[in-house]
Amino acid sequence: xxxxxxxxxxxxxxxxxxxxxxxxxxxxLGIPTKTLIEQLPFSxxxxxxxxxxxxxxxxxxxxxxxxxxxxxxxxxLSFSRFPIMLWLEETIIEAQPSLRRPREIFRPAEIVLSQxxxxxxxxxxxxxxxxxxxxxxxxxxxxxxxxxHFIAEMLMSRAVDLLRTLNPRFPExxxxxxxxxxxxxxxxxxxxFQCPVEFSASENAIILGSQVLDFPIPSYHKILRSQSRNIxxxxxxxxxxxYNLAASLRGWLEKRLVNEEITIKQAAAHFRTSGRTLQxxxxxxxxxxxxxxxxxxxxxxxxxxxxTNDSVESIAVQLHFAERAVFTRFFKKxxxxxxxxxxxxxxxxxxxxx
Numbered sequence: 001x002x003x004x005x006x007x008x009x010x011x012x013x014x015x016x017x018x019x020x021x022x023x024x025x026x027x028x029l030g031i032p033t034k035t036l037i038e039q040l041p042f043s044x045x046x047x048x049x050x051x052x053x054x055x056x057x058x059x060x061x062x063x064x065x066x067x068x069x070x071x072x073x074x075x076x077l078s079f080s081r082f083p084i085m086l087w088l089e090e091t092i093i094e095a096q097p098s099l100r101r102p103r104e105i106f107r108p109a110e111i112v113l114s115q116x117x118x119x120x121x122x123x124x125x126x127x128x129x130x131x132x133x134x135x136x137x138x139x140x141x142x143x144x145x146x147x148x149h150f151i152a153e154m155l156m157s158r159a160v161d162l163l164r165t166l167n168p169r170f171p172e173x174x175x176x177x178x179x180x181x182x183x184x185x186x187x188x189x190x191x192x193f194q195c196p197v198e199f200s201a202s203e204n205a206i207i208l209g210s211q212v213l214d215f216p217i218p219s220y221h222k223i224l225r226s227q228s229r230n231i232x233x234x235x236x237x238x239x240x241x242x243y244n245l246a247a248s249l250r251g252w253l254e255k256r257l258v259n260e261e262i263t264i265k266q267a268a269a270h271f272r273t274s275g276r277t278l279q280x281x282x283x284x285x286x287x288x289x290x291x292x293x294x295x296x297x298x299x300x301x302x303x304x305x306x307x308t309n310d311s312v313e314s315i316a317v318q319l320h321f322a323e324r325a326v327f328t329r330f331f332k333k334x335x336x337x338x339x340x341x342x343x344x345x346x347x348x349x350x351x352x353x354x
Contacts, residue, residue, distance in 0.1 A: 013053040013054045013055045013056050013058070013059055014053060014054045014056070014059045014116070014117060015053055015054070015115075015116060016053060016054045018054070018116065018117065019054050019059075019062060021082075022062060022063070022066060022079075023036060023037065023062075025079055025082045026066050026069070026070070026075075028082075029070060029071065029072055029075060029078055030070075030071045030072070031066060031069045031070055031071070032069070035069060036065055036066060036069060039065045039069075040058075040061055040062060040065060041058075041061050042058050042061070056142045056143060059143070059147070060143055060144045060147050063146070063147045063150050064144060064146055064147065067146055067150060072188075073183065073185060073187075073188050074153055074183065074188050074189065075150065076149065076150040076151070076152070076153030076154040076157075077153050077154070077157050077188055077189065077192050079150075079154050080153070080154045080155075080157040080158045080161075080192075085154065085158050100216055100217055101213065101214050101215065101216060101217060102163055102166050102212070102213045102214075102215075102217065103125075103213040103214055105162075105166075106123040109121075109123060110122060110123060113155070114138075117151060117154075117155075118136075118138040118151055118155065119138060119139050119142060120138055120139050121136065121137070121138040121155075122136075122137045122138070123135070123136060124137065125213065128207070130209075130210055131174055131207050131208060131209060131210065132207075132208045132209075132210060132212065132213060133205050133206070133207055133208070134159070134205060134206045134207075134208060134213070135203050135204065135205045136152070136155055136156065136159065136204050136205070137203070137204070138151075148179070149178070149179065149180035152178055152179060152180065152204045153178065153180065155204075156176060156178065156193075156204055156206065157192050157193065159206060160173055160176065160192075160193055160194075160195075160206060163206070163208070163212065166217050172208060172209030172212050173193070173194070173195045173206060173207070173208060174195060174196075174207040174208065174209060175195050175196040175197070175198065175206075175207040176189075176193045176195060176196070176197045176198070176205070176206055176207070177197075177198045177201035177202075177203060177204060177205040177206075177207070178197060178198070178199050178201055178204055179200070179201055179202070179203065179204055180199060180200075181199060181200050182199040182200060183199070186199070245271070245278075245281050245282060246282060246287050246292065248271070249267060249271070249278075249282070249289075249292055250292055250295070250296060252267070252270060253267075253292065253293060253296040254296055254299070254300070257293070257296055257297060257300055257319065257320075258300060258318055258319065260320075261320040262293065264278060264279070264289045267289065294330075294334070297319055297330075298331070298334050298335070300319060301315060301319060301331060301339065302342070304318065304319075305339055305342060305343045305346075306343065306346055312324060312327070312328070312339045312340055312343075315327070315339070327339070
């Protein structure tokens with residue numbers, strides 16, 4: 001596979017926070033989670049609070065392995081039914097509460113989707129006889145052919161559902177065009193799209209009756225508004241805490257321990273679970289809360305000793321030790337030397353403790 005890691009148009013790929021979602025959704029389709037993760041050519045471990053991206057080659061590998069393991073026909077259609085797509089749909093609508101016609105959705109949809117799964121996506125329309133053709137285009141060279149087909153099926157099926165939801169009085173979807181090759185069995189396509197489907201087409205498009213995109217939406221649709229963001233938050237939260245709890249907790253502690261004393265109860269509340277469940281999940285990953293906290297405290301101590309002129313007493317206070325002696329015993333237990341000895345042996349010449 002060619003190198004697809006280079007940044008394009010300000011993006012380095014797909015947001016990493018979406019990768020665990022795909023893994024969990026795949027498990028719900030019957031794809032063994034362990035099997036899928038073991039086949040990935042990269043580490044499945046990310047801090048959800050960091051603004052990081054999954055490179056296009058990594059995203060391709062994730063989806064291609066998912067497709068290879070999938071027991072269902074056209075998993076892209078199945079994925080369109082999962083909460084993340086419903087959340088994206090709601091976000092698009094709520095991006096502009098004054099939306100009155102389906103056509104007005106295009107711009108906010110482009111913005112939201114371009115930041116997530118389909119970089120630089122564009123909705124375009126043209127007239128063909130007495131119909132209007134809505135096309136979905138993106139930088140397909142960023143993805144492999146199977147991944148492009150997966151994205152197309154996922155987005156196209158949601159787009160058709162959205163149009164029918166917004167305007168139930170005018171559900172005129174005359175047909176769908178897909179660039180993907182004709183499958184051995186297209187029964188699922190017929191069931192989901194509920195209209196003729198053309199495969200191996202020159203573009204991904206939805207063929208609509210005239211004025212469907214311009215007919216007024218009856219109201220700011222209650223169905224869409226009821227598809228709460230809490231669904232997505234719960235899915236991503238459960239996913240990330242299941243697969244990356246230790247790394248997530250460590251990242252969270254690193255940002256807070258200098259400013260406040262953190263108890264397991266506070267940590268559990270942040271991750272929306274109980275202290276007992278938090279400990280159990282950490283033990284499953286081979287670590288305890290106290291071990292993680294001590295590790296972060298030690299790392300912060302070293303950083304403060306080597307990068308500041310703060311006294312040992314001051315650092316002890318910043319890291320919430322009752323007194324210097326307790327702090328010194330803690331540090332020596334882990335490093336074999338006192339904080340002062342560590343600083344003298346490792347700090348630059350201009351760092352000096354009075």
